[in-house]
Amino acid sequence: MAKQYGFYIDSAKCTGCKTCQLACKDYKDLQVDVNFRRVCEYAGGSWQADGNTWTNNVFAYYLSIACNHCADPACTKVCPSGAMHKRSEDGLVAVNEEICIGCKSCQMACPYGAPQYDARKGHMTKCDGCYERVSQGLNPVCVDSCPLRALEFGPVDELRAKHGALAAVAPLPDAKYTVPSIVIKPNPKARPTGDKTGFLANPKEVSHGVE
Amino acid sequence: MGWNEWPLMLFTVIAQCAMGAFWWCSFALLAGNLSEEQRSRLERGMLVIWVMMGVAFVFSSAHLGSPFRAINAIFRFGQSPLSNEVVFGSAFAGFGFLRWLMVARNIGSEAARKGLLLLTLACSLGFLWGMSSFYLMPTVPTWNTPLTPTAFILTALIGGGAVAATLFASARISEPAVLATGPVRLAGVALIAAVLVTLAQSASLPAIGSSIKQAAELSPDYAGLMAFRFLLLFAALGLWRKGSGRGETLAVSTGVFCVILAMLGEMIGRGVFYGLYMTVGLL
Numbered sequence: 124m125a126k127q128y129g130f131y132i133d134s135a136k137c138t139g140c141k142t143c144q145l146a147c148k149d150y151k152d153l154q155v156d157v158n159f160r161r162v163c164e165y166a167g168g169s170w171q172a173d174g175n176t177w178t179n180n181v182f183a184y185y186l187s188i189a190c191n192h193c194a195d196p197a198c199t200k201v202c203p204s205g206a207m208h209k210r211s212e213d214g215l216v217a218v219n220e221e222i223c224i225g226c227k228s229c230q231m232a233c234p235y236g237a238p239q240y241d242a243r244k245g246h247m248t249k250c251d252g253c254y255e256r257v258s259q260g261l262n263p264v265c266v267d268s269c270p271l272r273a274l275e276f277g278p279v280d281e282l283r284a285k286h287g288a289l290a291a292v293a294p295l296p297d298a299k300y301t302v303p304s305i306v307i308k309p310n311p312k313a314r315p316t317g318d319k320t321g322f323l324a325n326p327k328e329v330s331h332g333v334e
Numbered sequence: 335m336g337w338n339e340w341p342l343m344l345f346t347v348i349a350q351c352a353m354g355a356f357w358w359c360s361f362a363l364l365a366g367n368l369s370e371e372q373r374s375r376l377e378r379g380m381l382v383i384w385v386m387m388g389v390a391f392v393f394s395s396a397h398l399g400s401p402f403r404a405i406n407a408i409f410r411f412g413q414s415p416l417s418n419e420v421v422f423g424s425a426f427a428g429f430g431f432l433r434w435l436m437v438a439r440n441i442g443s444e445a446a447r448k449g450l451l452l453l454t455l456a457c458s459l460g461f462l463w464g465m466s467s468f469y470l471m472p473t474v475p476t477w478n479t480p481l482t483p484t485a486f487i488l489t490a491l492i493g494g495g496a497v498a499a500t501l502f503a504s505a506r507i508s509e510p511a512v513l514a515t516g517p518v519r520l521a522g523v524a525l526i527a528a529v530l531v532t533l534a535q536s537a538s539l540p541a542i543g544s545s546i547k548q549a550a551e552l553s554p555d556y557a558g559l560m561a562f563r564f565l566l567l568f569a570a571l572g573l574w575r576k577g578s579g580r581g582e583t584l585a586v587s588t589g590v591f592c593v594i595l596a597m598l599g600e601m602i603g604r605g606v607f608y609g610l611y612m613t614v615g616l617l
Contacts, residue, residue, distance in 0.1 A: 226397065231611065233613070
């Protein structure tokens, strides 16, 4: 593979404003129930007794997740038509909407909720990394829209050299499943992947379709 | 219950029952030592299997967003489990129906028909393999277990066995014993195995979970639905056993009723299966 683009997600900076999600929705002209980029709010904690005082360890942080353009994508493996494919030129995972039959297998397989069924179109749709913008030297529209500068885009090896190799914190799955092309800067309150102490505070904003 | 996947609930259960019925009918044709009349009645009755496959495929296409592009599903044959399932499933139904036509119109030699029967049998196994491997997604922990293909095979033996017994009854096959009572005996064993599979699954669910979802919470009515499922299955088996015991031949009407009960029961079980969908991540 010539190149593998990916996202850097700064969960320490992200305030969960969802400008990225809406910029994408506008640029890609998405239906109400389709969101290529979604902001997960992972929250938890409670009160703890410490002698005669009670302190809390409450936490909440945000993760802006679109497609992670995985090195080992679960979606392309299950696709029966080949519509879901990994582009050889930039490593971005995209769906060929002319071929897709709308069987939703990719949606079942992806643990990030990236492929989403568009009932109006009758087939799957997903974040394609704005490869047309990228080929013109531009960033994906979500990255440029972020008022916190919490998102970056670039060749994933450069992102890793700059920001490290962390690709999973709760509630994301272990990176071993699909080897996502993302780098995460964890929030100071971040919990490790597999954590069970928190919960998804905005399930209706993140979940869709197969629910 | 995974009602949102109702087309797949119907498709998988009906197709698996068609498979199981075909296995028994093939066994009867190949090794049953049938009389000419029994053979021709059974051959004619096997149309039921191909109608079931046709109905199953209609339901499966209801799952597609773009059913008119369904042919694209075979593009990744050999690579994608769903492509394998579609190719082998179509071949199973296509060769089976072709053979039925050949027998009905008296076309082709005995050897050609036997060859086609063996080919159809092989396709049914490919179909089962494709269907099972589709659900073994490493990212879907509640499906990615040996219990999934086991449950599919048991559905074929219970529901498909009931279909086969009804076809045998309508072909007036009361001998040998392996055909007269074999399907109900094997279905009985399969039903016990299905109870064990359900116990094993319910024991495994508490250990499956992500940061967002706990498998044990996905189907809060798991116990009730499974109890209802087994009520239907045991009722089917009871009637079937009673109707074919003590040298009696199963009445076709009883057989049809048992088939309906068994398939309804298995559809409830399949609904629970789809309801247990979750991923290791956000969904």
